[in-house]
Amino acid sequence: MSSSPAHPQRIVVIGNGMVGYKFCEKLVAKAQPGAYQITVFGEEPRPAYDRVHLSAYFSGTTAEELTMAPVSWYEENNINLHLGELVTGIDATSKLITTHKGLAISYDKLILATGSSAFVPPINGVEKEGVFVYRTIEDLDAMLEYAPKARTAAVIGGGLLGLEAAKAAMDMGLTTHVIEFASRLMPRQLDEFGSDMLKKKLENLGISIHLNKSTTAILGEPGVRKMTFADGSELDVDMIIVSAGIKPRDELAVKAGLSVGPRGGILVNDALQTSDPDIYAIGESALHGGMIYGLVAPGYDMAETVVTNLVGGEKTFKGFDMSTKLKLIGVDVASFGDPFISEPNARTIVFEDRIKGIYKRINISEDGKYLLGGILVGEAANYNMLLQTVQNRIIVPPDAEDLILGSRGGGSESAGAGVLSLPEEATICSCEGVSKGTICNSIKDEKLCDVASIKKCTKAGTSCGGCVPMLGDLLNATLKEMGQEVKQVLCEHFQYSRHEILDIVKVNNIRTFDELISHHGKGDGCEICKPAVASILASTWNELILKQATIQDTNDRYLANIQKGGTYSVVPRIAGGEITPEKLIVIGQVAAKYGLYTKITGGQRIDMFGARVDQLPDIWEELVNAGFESGHAYGKSLRTVKSCVGSTWCRYGLHDSVGFAIQIEERYRGLRSPHKLKGGVSGCVRECAEAQSKDFGIIATEKGWNLYICGNGGAKPQHAQLFATDLDTETCLRYLDRFLMFYIKTAEPLNRTATWLNKMEGGIEYLRQVIIEDSLGICADLEREMEFMVDTYACEWKEVVNNPELRKRFQHFVNTPEPDPSINFRPERGQKVPVI
Amino acid sequence: MLSTQNPDTRSSEVTYWFKAAEVSAFPADGGACVKYQNQQIAVFNFTRRNEWYACQNMCPHKQQMILARGLVGDQCGEPKVACPFHKKTFSLLTGENLNGECYEIQTYPVKVEDGFVYIGITE
Numbered sequence: 026m027s028s029s030p031a032h033p034q035r036i037v038v039i040g041n042g043m044v045g046y047k048f049c050e051k052l053v054a055k056a057q058p059g060a061y062q063i064t065v066f067g068e069e070p071r072p073a074y075d076r077v078h079l080s081a082y083f084s085g086t087t088a089e090e091l092t093m094a095p096v097s098w099y100e101e102n103n104i105n106l107h108l109g110e111l112v113t114g115i116d117a118t119s120k121l122i123t124t125h126k127g128l129a130i131s132y133d134k135l136i137l138a139t140g141s142s143a144f145v146p147p148i149n150g151v152e153k154e155g156v157f158v159y160r161t162i163e164d165l166d167a168m169l170e171y172a173p174k175a176r177t178a179a180v181i182g183g184g185l186l187g188l189e190a191a192k193a194a195m196d197m198g199l200t201t202h203v204i205e206f207a208s209r210l211m212p213r214q215l216d217e218f219g220s221d222m223l224k225k226k227l228e229n230l231g232i233s234i235h236l237n238k239s240t241t242a243i244l245g246e247p248g249v250r251k252m253t254f255a256d257g258s259e260l261d262v263d264m265i266i267v268s269a270g271i272k273p274r275d276e277l278a279v280k281a282g283l284s285v286g287p288r289g290g291i292l293v294n295d296a297l298q299t300s301d302p303d304i305y306a307i308g309e310s311a312l313h314g315g316m317i318y319g320l321v322a323p324g325y326d327m328a329e330t331v332v333t334n335l336v337g338g339e340k341t342f343k344g345f346d347m348s349t350k351l352k353l354i355g356v357d358v359a360s361f362g363d364p365f366i367s368e369p370n371a372r373t374i375v376f377e378d379r380i381k382g383i384y385k386r387i388n389i390s391e392d393g394k395y396l397l398g399g400i401l402v403g404e405a406a407n408y409n410m411l412l413q414t415v416q417n418r419i420i421v422p423p424d425a426e427d428l429i430l431g432s433r434g435g436g437s438e439s440a441g442a443g444v445l446s447l448p449e450e451a452t453i454c455s456c457e458g459v460s461k462g463t464i465c466n467s468i469k470d471e472k473l474c475d476v477a478s479i480k481k482c483t484k485a486g487t488s489c490g491g492c493v494p495m496l497g498d499l500l501n502a503t504l505k506e507m508g509q510e511v512k513q514v515l516c517e518h519f520q521y522s523r524h525e526i527l528d529i530v531k532v533n534n535i536r537t538f539d540e541l542i543s544h545h546g547k548g549d550g551c552e553i554c555k556p557a558v559a560s561i562l563a564s565t566w567n568e569l570i571l572k573q574a575t576i577q578d579t580n581d582r583y584l585a586n587i588q589k590g591g592t593y594s595v596v597p598r599i600a601g602g603e604i605t606p607e608k609l610i611v612i613g614q615v616a617a618k619y620g621l622y623t624k625i626t627g628g629q630r631i632d633m634f635g636a637r638v639d640q641l642p643d644i645w646e647e648l649v650n651a652g653f654e655s656g657h658a659y660g661k662s663l664r665t666v667k668s669c670v671g672s673t674w675c676r677y678g679l680h681d682s683v684g685f686a687i688q689i690e691e692r693y694r695g696l697r698s699p700h701k702l703k704g705g706v707s708g709c710v711r712e713c714a715e716a717q718s719k720d721f722g723i724i725a726t727e728k729g730w731n732l733y734i735c736g737n738g739g740a741k742p743q744h745a746q747l748f749a750t751d752l753d754t755e756t757c758l759r760y761l762d763r764f765l766m767f768y769i770k771t772a773e774p775l776n777r778t779a780t781w782l783n784k785m786e787g788g789i790e791y792l793r794q795v796i797i798e799d800s801l802g803i804c805a806d807l808e809r810e811m812e813f814m815v816d817t818y819a820c821e822w823k824e825v826v827n828n829p830e831l832r833k834r835f836q837h838f839v840n841t842p843e844p845d846p847s848i849n850f851r852p853e854r855g856q857k858v859p860v861i
Numbered sequence: 862m863l864s865t866q867n868p869d870t871r872s873s874e875v876t877y878w879f880k881a882a883e884v885s886a887f888p889a890d891g892g893a894c895v896k897y898q899n900q901q902i903a904v905f906n907f908t909r910r911n912e913w914y915a916c917q918n919m920c921p922h923k924q925q926m927i928l929a930r931g932l933v934g935d936q937c938g939e940p941k942v943a944c945p946f947h948k949k950t951f952s953l954l955t956g957e958n959l960n961g962e963c964y965e966i967q968t969y970p971v972k973v974e975d976g977f978v979y980i981g982i983t984e
């Protein structure tokens with residue numbers, strides 16, 4: 026046991042918000058074990074959560090995911106956490122606090138981290154049903170409950186928080202208005218031109234912006250129906266979010282007789298002490314140097330200051346830079362240093378691109394040497410560098426416009442050199458207060474090899490994430506400095522790109538992951554290189570992938586897609602979407618027998634969900650016996666080739682699109698590739714098979730087939746591009762063979778064909794030369810390699826079903842045949858679905 | 862007789878060695894799940910390192926009973942397992958989350974004797 030003082034000092038923290046939590050985290054990290062007895066009171070029902078990313082709650086991030094640390098963390102660190110408990114009184118003389126539940130606790134040091142609440146201006150009618158503020162998870166829940174009844178929302182306030190709220194309103198499907206009293210949006214961060222540009226962008230997204238508008242009343246009974254404004258105009262709305270600023274929660278301090286500012290906020294000195302030296306205030310409730318800091322980074326620095334002084338160190342809070350960068354509704358907005366300073370105190374350079382919606386302004390000192398501040402709207406990639414240039418008083422280049430115009434002509438982004446030119450003390454992560462020196466030294470000393478380990482080791486980049494790109498730059502720059510080559514590599518275990526590994530595998534006839542990593546890599550592999558190498562081996566040798574089951578992603582390892590709850594889905598191949606009634610009946614029977622949820626997929630086939638791992642071989646045995654094969658829905662491989670009904674039935678059909686789709690699907694079934702592959706064949710230009718949204722799409726013409734390539738749906742949809750026209754069937758297949766094999770051999774892991782083409786120098790024209798003109802002289806090889814894949818295809822489920830050794834691998838426990846007892850289902854619309 | 866043991870375990874505190882299954886039940890460089898009373902324990906046969914590890918089967922990220930089906934590997938030399946669901950990674954030595962998140966997992970000592978794998982339980 027380490028020595029601990031006889032009486033631990035009693036620290037009471039009022040407020041368990043972001044800063045209150047950070048205080049605890051820092052104190053626990055710095056204190057001698059047993060030196061403090063920490064008690065925390067939080068009024069909210071849950072432990073501190075990430076308010077900065079509150080809006081993510083609307084897009085599905087859960088309250089748990091926003092939580093800074095679970096309740097168990099407080100327990101493990103011996104912190105007494107009282108949630109849902111409001112501190113109602115402080116007796117500074119007897120050093121006692123009391124709560125609304127009647128609890129009284131003594132303290133030696135008291136920390137006020139009470140944050141702030143939303144400022145609600147005294148407008149007639151703001152108390153009405155349908156008026157909300159935007160501060161806590163409860164506020165969000167209340168809005169989510171009300172929103173289905175509403176159609177139009179207005180946000181009062183066009184500042185940073187107001188625009189966040191507008192995004193939330195939009196996400197809830199409401200027609201959204203923003204009402205701003207000032208003549209511009211984000212008046213504290215943007216000038217008129219910046220505001221104009223942002224306004225245009227937001228209007229393009231469907232948000233109506235009203236500037237110079239002061240709300241006089243909110244009408245409607247019982248709920249909001251209308252707002253009226255000082256200029257006589259009106260607006261019909263049925264929901265209002267007030268986001269007009271913040272009001273520091275100083276009520277407790279006032280009651281206790283502590284000094285507060287004339288416009289609110291608990292007065293503190295540079296050590297964050299209030300007028301009572303044993304009481305500190307930190308975060309959004311503290312008033313320092315006439316400022317309330319409505320951002321999290323200064324709050325964290327305040328927490329750091331108090332902790333340092335408590336444990337016997339020395340640190341003062343010297344104010345904080347209010348520079349910010351945000352992504353507002355998909356638009357980058359940043360403002361740094363002094364954004365507004367202008368002639369005659371500074372010289373200003375402005376860049377504006379109205380087509381792309383980009384506005385940039387930088388203010389340079391009169392002597393042209395220093396960057397004083399600026400504004401970025403629409404594109405803020407070099408915000409971090411600019412901010413560092415301001416903060417570290419780095420001399421700007423003679424052509425100062427380079428700072429915002431980037432490198433024109435001369436090679437790639439010079440940011441790398443820029444990071445290196447920063448002094449060691451430059452703060453890179455302002456949330457966690459981590460300097461460049463700390464980061465570079467940990468890279469060197471701890472031999473860090475990726476951004477993830479930098480984050481873990483230094484905590485940089487773990488809060489708002491704004492500095493993460495700089496961490497990457499610093500990593501590359503430092504590694505380079507240490508003489509390590511920086512290049513596109515798979516992961517820490519292989520210093521090669523996927524393409525290079527594929528060549529190594531082929532040239533050296535390598536068949537296993539072990540052999541490859543032992544001779545050409547280092548360490549034991551990881552979740553990145555193992556599946557990538559598995560895919561390369563499969564694309565080269567086409568051996569049964571279960572031969573090396575433990576290097577496969579879990580879907581490939583069990584030849585099925587894993588779902589929530591740990592069950593798997595079963596998707597037999599239904600080539601081209603064509604299926605006989607007899608086979609349909611078998612699917613129905615199998616699904617009924619094993620109690621599987623069935624659904625028609627978006628890929629013209631049938632998915633059966635909810636199979637336990639131990640049931641998979643039995644289910645597939647029945648399917649294989651009925652003539653089904655694996656649909657490879659689990660693999661990065663060919664999925665489906667969608668077809669339309671084509672000339673056989675359709676009055677417009679030009680050729681047999683179903684027949685061709687089936688021929689293609691059977692040709693490439695099981696083909697492992699860098700990412701999944703999808704195809705489509707349509708019988709005419711009406712394009713019912715949506716072929717132009719696939720990795721390869723074929724559309725019948727009077728004279729043959731038009732071939733489109735490199736399209737996809739998904740998160741970033743992209744249309745396929747016309748590659749060749751009026752091909753006969755044979756040529757079309759030959760081009761497809763070459764195209765697919767070339768993609769398999771040269772793409773990076775998990776790049777769809779569209780991404781691969783987007784990165785290709787020379788683009789589709791170059792690809793045409795390779796595939797059609799054979800400019801590289803590799804087409805014969807590509808065709809031969811594809812022929813090998815086609816010839817060696819075997820249904821992997823059939824092999825498993827007939828192999829007792831492999832079947833044994835499909836069970837949940839190895840020491841009992843019991844299934845996983847944690848799997849649970851509930852009924853829904855006549856089928857079962859997992860309980861989670 | 863082969864007896865490997867992961868280096869960093871509190872095997873001195875073990876009160877009971879649970880006989881889990883034969884060595885052959887655990888695939889090379891991979892894991893399998895073992896039931897002990899009402900617990901699910903993931904056991905990894907890290908053949909490349911000639912080491913064995915065990916940890917809770919439940920991934921703390923989304924409470925999925927799945928870690929046994931994860932990929933094993935190393936991060937800068939530290940043995941780890943990646944959850945199949947969202948690829949969160951955990952140290953097999955300490956159970957610590959290697960992505961800098963605040964949850965961690967329970968690990969157990971493992972020993973191999975006479976072709977059987979034993980998991981060290983501390984009551």
Ligand code: SRM
Nearest residue numbers: 586588594626627628630632658664737738739740741777
């Ligand atoms: C079942 C299905 C949804 C449905 O009920 O219709 C589905 C389900 C899944 N899709 Fe999909 N996708 C399905 C059609 C689609 C389509 C539509 C299509 O193919 O016409 C698309 C857009 C088209 C495209 O891919 O270009 C689609 C785009 C995605 C993406 C995004 C890919 C991208 O490039 O952005 C993913 C994520 C990924 O693959 O990394 C994905 C991933 C997934 C996964 C595999 C997620 C996962 O890893 O667990 C889902 C597995 C469910 C399961 O357990 O079986 N799914 N998915 C569809 C199965 C089709 C089939 O028969 O095989």
Ligand SMILES: Cc1cc2nc3c(=O)[nH]c(=O)nc-3n(C[C@H](O)[C@H](O)[C@H](O)COP(=O)(O)OP(=O)(O)OC[C@H]3O[C@@H](n4cnc5c(N)ncnc54)[C@H](O)[C@@H]3O)c2cc1C
Nearest residue numbers: 040042043044067068076111112139140308309319320321
């Ligand atoms: C939607 C939104 C978006 C934001 N975006 C950003 C951003 O992008 N960047 C940024 O830097 N900042 C942002 N902020 C601001 C940031 O969240 C705050 O600066 C930060 O949360 C302040 O932390 P705090 O601990 O001081 O206050 P809070 O997080 O408000 O915590 C104070 C806590 O104390 C409790 N409390 C108060 N009085 C008592 C009492 N008497 N007894 C018990 N408990 C009490 C409160 O209930 C509250 O839980 C945003 C805020 C919001 C609402």
Ligand code: SF4
Nearest residue numbers: 588626627632739740
């Ligand atoms: S879109 Fe695809 S990946 Fe997303 S939930 Fe639906 S099936 Fe799953």
Ligand code: FES
Nearest residue numbers: 920922923944947
């Ligand atoms: S459930 Fe394990 S990583 Fe998400």
